[in-house]
Amino acid sequence: MQPSNSKPQWNELEFVSWKEFMQMAPSIIQLEISRIGSVINAPATNLDIRNVLVRARFELREFQECLQLADGPPLGDPCVAHLRTSILSLSIRNQIRDKETTITLDYVFDRLISMLERIDLIFQAD
Amino acid sequence: MFKKIYVPLDNSDHSSTSAELAIALAKSFDSELVGCHAYAARMHDIRFRQMEFTLPSEYQVEEEMEKQRNIHDTLITMGLELISDSYLKVMKDRCETEKLPFEEKMMDGRNFKVLVDDINDSDYDLVIIGALGLGAVRDSVIGSVCERVIRRTKTDTLVIKNISPMEDQLRVNGNGEVKHELGNGGNIVVCVDGSPESFAGLRSAISLGKAVNKEVEAIAVYDPYLHYTMFNSIVGVLTEKASKVFKFKEQEQLHEDVIDTGLAKIYHSHLEVARKIAKEDDVDLKITLLDGKAFEKIIQYVRRERPWLLVIGRIGVHSDEEMDVGSNTENLLRLAPCNILLSSKRFVPAIDVQAEESMTWTEEATAVLNTAPDGVRGIARTTIHRWAMERGHSVITRKVIENSMASILPEKAMRAMGIIAEEVAIDKGNLLESLTYICRECGYAARDVEPVVCPICNGPAEGFQKIDKQAIENLTSLEGGIEEETTFDNLKLKWTSEAKQALLGVPSGYQRRRARAQIEKSVRVRKLPAITRELVLEVSGDLIEETKNLEERGRLKEESVSGTESALEQHVIEDGDFRWTAAAVARLNRVPEGFMRDQTKERITNCGKERSVDLITLEIAEEGIAESREVMAEAIRKNNEEESR
Incomplete structure (x- = not known):
């Protein structure tokens, strides 16, 4: 028995070249690392949540490092696994009561999800 | 797929066939071709010197010997270059005819060494090399150059064993014209064992199949007989007592019931994954599962089916990565009577594709996963698959989910999200909270128990900073007493005077509120227990440093709040009609920001005006502040009087 895993249909307009991806991704990741960092040190989060956010930031940094070492698509699964774990850690946002923090983390979450979805659509231009 | 193809040439039948196949593939893949011949001039040179004593006596005089040496040197160097040139010219001409880009390389040195260096230093996607060279005899199986190159390089290598004309070899299969004794017209067989090399080999095979119009099929072999052989061997040497401990009957039963069937399922799942990979390229892959010793079964299959090309991973699923060539591959390289592609590239199929074929979920586990929020369910599923696969699980249970998630989410969150049941969560709420350890590398915080290793970044125990309450309490007495302040949620926090002073280093307004x-x-x-100066600098030190030189519009600079008193008095800051010494600014900034500070600033500048000076020193600032205090005290007194009436 397998749980269902319906994937959204891809749109050819969302395909992105490796060059474009590498121009876009590092800046986004750096920004999101900073955003998570600001939430880590913000009030209204407890130690457990802080540590989950620390993991989210750490995994994102690992992903950033992997990306720097990658030659081109496809990105290896061990590399993408860092991004997935980071996103999964951010699901903790549902446990945070502070509205401002939740809004920030929702934003980071959406940005990372859109990056994850793009990873399958990267192509190597000649 | 193959942008640059490399062909070592020596004018043998095998190398000529290699060149023909390279040309055929280059036409399909738009590849660049590189032909190379290596010659060993130095070896000839040394040999000649060793044989000098055999020359007739008339040559064995100083002058004549030197002359002969020069002639030989010239002949050898020039001759070998000419020979190389001739070898390369054959392929060069063919490429010119076919209008294909061709680069020729001529290298002096030990042939396998220079070839290996060239392959390892270049970006070739494929090496096509003859299994045998000019030195082959009837019983030769694989040439030394071919074998040495394969052992020392990590580029995909196609070994040519079939030397019949390329047009025969590439004849379309399935038309009844397969020449069975040679494999001409046969298809491409890929050996799949679940290793990344074998899956990459499958992808190469699919591309090659499309390029040369050949069908592709996959085979996998599992060995259920190895355990029986081992048991029989052990039975003969074990004592009676040991046999009872070992429980052979039960062990054998276990193998029959679980392991043998399980092995078959595992290898079948590899084939199913292969089929899915092929499906993505619109190829309907035929799959065959065989049982027995891997290389033997493959050889038998190849002898029966006569494929044109056999594709195998350079190393197998159980190999160490540093292994040069796996044992099955080595045997097949020698014994298989057809061309062989050794795949060195690696391809790991998508985790979920592999999991779909090799894993099952219990109903309870599926139900748990469905409690995860929509946005992360797919990601959680992949993460669980990956975790389970790395640990060899094939059934996803609730426990597997709990364990895989434990490293990411805390127990409370998992409980809240329904990932773990209440009863399995350990309540850690009552732990003593006297100590906290913070990882300097990633920021992970641990309470009470000093971690041996950081669970997030794997940093060592020494990387943790111990936050000791007692030490902080001792420190606060040295920092000019404690003031209590109430937070937004009505919690009382203690600040030392120095801590509050340090916070003034952050520009007022939004930045200071945030800090x-x-x-x-x-x-x-x-x-x-209290906020100390050290803590303020730890948390906001960077911000203080970054912003200390910035000046907010309409406000005084915050810089120079530290230093000796005389230095602070000498440093002057412009602000409107007045100039302020840094010490005066620092003093003003200690007044609570907002209305009170603005009023105080006005009093201070009035003092300056009264004195007819435009430089506000610490003395004038103190005077203005004293006046402000009196005014405030008066205002409060009047207010109290009015209230009492």
Whole structure:
């Protein structure tokens, strides 16, 4: 028995070249690392949540490092696994009561999800 | 797929066939071709010197010997270059005819060494090399150059064993014209064992199949007989007592019931994954599962089916990565009577594709996964698959989910999200909160128990900073007493005077409010008794450093709040009609910001005007502040009187 895993249909307009991806991704990741960092040190989060956010930031940094070492698509699964774990850690946002923090983390979450979805659509231009 | 193809040439039948196949593939893949011949001039040179004593006596005089040496040197160098040139010219001409880009390389040195160096230093996607060279005899199986190159390089290598004309070899299969004794017209067989090399080999085979119009099929072999052989061997040497401990009957039963069937399922799942990979390229892959010793079964299959090409991973699924060539591959390289592609590239199929074929979920586990929020369910599923696969699980249970998630989410969150049941969660709420350890590398915070290793970044125990309440309490007495302040949620926090002074280093307004919130947050997370100067600098030190030279519009600079008193008095800051010494600014900034500070600033500048000076010193600032205090005290007194009436 397998749980269902319906994937959204891809749109050819969302395909992105490796060059474009590498121009876009590092800046986004750096920004999101900073955003998570600001939430880590913000009030209204407890130690457990802080540590989950620390993991989210750490995994994102690992992903950033992997990306720097990658030659081109496809990105290896061990590399993408860092991004997935980071996103999964951010699901903790549902446990945070502070509205401002939740809004920030929702934003980071959406940005990372859109990056994850793009990873399958990267192509190597000649 | 193959942008640059490399062909070592020596004018043998095998190398000529290699060149023909390279040309055929280059036409399909738009590849660049590189032909190379290596010659060993130095070896000839040394040999000649060793044989000098055999020359007739008339040559064995100083002058004549030197002359002969020069002639030989010239002949050898020039001759070998000419020979190389001739070898390369054959392929060069063919490429010119076919209008294909061709680069020729001529290298002097030990042939396998220079070839290996060239392959390892270049970006070739494929090496096509003859299994045998000019030195082959009837019983030769694989040439030394071919074998040595294969052992020392990690580029995909196609070994040519079939030397019949290329047009025969590439004849379309399935038309009844397969020449069975040679494999001409046969298809491409890929050996799949679940290794990344074998899956990459499958992808190469699919591309090659499309390029040369050949069908592709996959085979996998599992060995259920190895255990029986081992048991029989052990039975003969074990004592009676040991046999009872070993429980052979039960062990054998276990193998029959679980392991043998399980092995078949595992290898079948590899084939199913292969079929899915092929499907993505619109190829309907025929799959065959065989049982027995891997290389033997493959050889038998190849002898029966006569494929044109056999594709195998350079190393197998159980090999160490540093292994040059796996044992099955080595045997097949020698014994298989057809061309062989050794795949060195690696391809790991998508985790979920592999999991779909090799894993099952219990109903309870599926139900747990469905409690995860929509946005992360797919990601959680992949993460669980990956975790389970790395640990060899094939059934996803609730426990597997709990364990895989434990490293990411805390128990409380998992409980809240329904990932773990209440009863399995350990309540850690009552732990003593006297100590906190913070990882300097990633920021992970541990309470009470000093971690041996950071669970997030794997940093060592020495990387943790110990936050000791007692030490902080001792420190506060040295920092000019404690003031208590109430946070937004009515919690009382203690600040030392020096801490509050240090916070003034952050520009007032939004930045200082944010810094204050971060400091409060930090002290609450770490359960510290008071906010000290050290803590303020730890949390907001960077911000203070970054912004100390920035000047907010309409406000005084915050710089130079530290230093000796005389230095502070000498440093002057412009502000409107007045100039302020840094010490005066620092003093003003200690007044609570907002209305009170603005009023105080006005009093101070009035004092300056009364004195007819445009430089506000610490003395004038103190005077203005004293006046402000009196005014405030008067206002409060009047207010109290009015209230009492």
